[in-house]
Amino acid sequence: xxxxxxxxxxxxxxxxxxxxxxxxxxxxxxxxxxxxxxxxxxxxxxxxxxxxxxxxxxxxxxxxxxxxxxxxxxxxxxxxxxxxxxxxxxxxxxxxxxxxxxxxxxxxxxxxxxxxxxxxxxxxxxxxxxxxxxxxxxxxxxxxxxxxxxxxxxxxxxxxxxxxxxxxxxxxxxxxxxxxxxxxxxxxxxxxxxxxxxxxxxxxxxxxxxxxxxxxxxxxxxxxxxxxxxxxxxxxxxxxxxxxxxxxxxxxxxxxxxxxxxxxxxxxxxxxxxxxxxxxxxxxxxxxxxxxxxxxxxxxxxxxxxxxxxxxxxxxxxxxxxxxxxxxxxxxxxxxxxxxxxxxxxxxxxxxxxxxxxxxxxxxxxxxxxxxxxxxxxxxxxxxxxxxxxx
Numbered sequence: 350x351x352x353x354x355x356x357x358x359x360x361x362x363x364x365x366x367x368x369x370x371x372x373x374x375x376x377x378x379x380x381x382x383x384x385x386x387x388x389x390x391x392x393x394x395x396x397x398x399x400x401x402x403x404x405x406x407x408x409x410x411x412x413x414x415x416x417x418x419x420x421x422x423x424x425x426x427x428x429x430x431x432x433x434x435x436x437x438x439x440x441x442x443x444x445x446x447x448x449x450x451x452x453x454x455x456x457x458x459x460x461x462x463x464x465x466x467x468x469x470x471x472x473x474x475x476x477x478x479x480x481x482x483x484x485x486x487x488x489x490x491x492x493x494x495x496x497x498x499x500x501x502x503x504x505x506x507x508x509x510x511x512x513x514x515x516x517x518x519x520x521x522x523x524x525x526x527x528x529x530x531x532x533x534x535x536x537x538x539x540x541x542x543x544x545x546x547x548x549x550x551x552x553x554x555x556x557x558x559x560x561x562x563x564x565x566x567x568x569x570x571x572x573x574x575x576x577x578x579x580x581x582x583x584x585x586x587x588x589x590x591x592x593x594x595x596x597x598x599x600x601x602x603x604x605x606x607x608x609x610x611x612x613x614x615x616x617x618x619x620x621x622x623x624x625x626x627x628x629x630x631x632x633x634x635x636x637x638x639x640x641x642x643x644x645x646x647x648x649x650x651x652x653x654x655x656x657x658x659x660x661x662x663x664x665x666x667x668x669x670x671x672x673x674x675x676x677x678x679x680x681x682x683x684x685x686x687x688x689x690x691x692x693x694x695x696x697x698x699x700x701x702x703x704x705x706x707x708x709x710x711x712x713x714x715x716x717x718x719x720x721x722x723x724x725x726x727x728x729x730x731x732x733x734x735x736x737x738x739x740x
Contacts, residue, residue, distance in 0.1 A: 387446055478708035
């Protein structure tokens with residue numbers, strides 16, 4: 350591990366330069382051409398390292414990249430023709446190409462290195478992560494170590510907007526894998542890994558009432574905003590801190606004019622839950638909402654649920670390996686739970702041991718303060734290299 354760390358730190362300036370190139374090639378989720386342009390840049394870096402790169406074409410979203418690094422050759426696993434007759438398994442590494450920033454953001458918050466930090470849109474989430482993965486592979490090659498298992502890096506194009514086109518690809522690869530390493534950013538300045546993530550769901554609630562003059566004949570109307578307020582109060586009772594359930598109305602719209610009893614109201618609801626066992630009950634309760642005011646109608650449209658990443662025995666074991674590798678470098682490593690979701694939620698729900706938060710150490714994701722801590726890049730890339738070699 351100390352050899353990995355020395356090799357990565359020798360390449361620190363090179364990694365920062367590559368990070369700058371990546372950040373300047375903006376890649377907002379909804380801009381297919383931009384994401385594909387960035388994907389091409391990333392693919393070229395992997396091809397230079399001898400990886401097998403497959404572009405998974407998408408019609409409406411950016412293309413996904415599947416990058417494969419062969420496992421270490423085993424003497425007892427070769428036929429006379431040199432082909433393998435035994436499969437020593439697969440490690441899946443997850444990350445994404447897309448960012449939340451629109452084209453042109455780089456002009457407002459240019460990439461810069463100052464005070465030991467690299468600043469700019471997507472540095473933390475997640476161009477810095479893509480650089481770390483390349484640094485890890487460079488360290489493995491420099492030390493002369495090859496992973497015992499086949500490693501598949503899956504760089505997707507739509508994680509920031511729900512992984513609609515990539516979820517099936519992720520799950521298919523996960524089913525073939527012994528473990529999943531998720532390179533989402535680390536948590537906090539301590540660089541903690543994420544061994545628990547809440548499941549994420551949502552709903553749209555539409556209330557229809559009846560319009561009337563608010564001053565002359567309000568009794569002839571049915572106030573949709575009033576009905577919505579009552580429904581939101583009902584939803585708030587679903588919050589259960591002990592079980593890790595949070596329900597929040599995050600967008601509310603309604604009414605047309607100050608003197609009109611509102612005929613329509615709409616609310617968007619965010620739902621988080623720590624246990625998969627609670628998902629069905631939450632959905633049933635939301636679908637079961639009924640009008641409280643006479644004459645009102647309530648429609649509930651429940652969106653797709655992203656399952657939680659629960660701290661299973663497999664997750665705990667993987668974290669133990671990671672913590673041991675950090676100790677070999679004389680570094681500490683902590684773990685934490687978070688309310689945010691990632692693509693690791695999908696793989697963990699399949700029962701595949703999943704370790705998340707192995708990306709860059711920094712802060713300010715999705716904001717003007719987004720940055721990575723440069724001095725932490727070496728330890729992080731070395732940790733990734735160690736996991737690829739040991740798992």
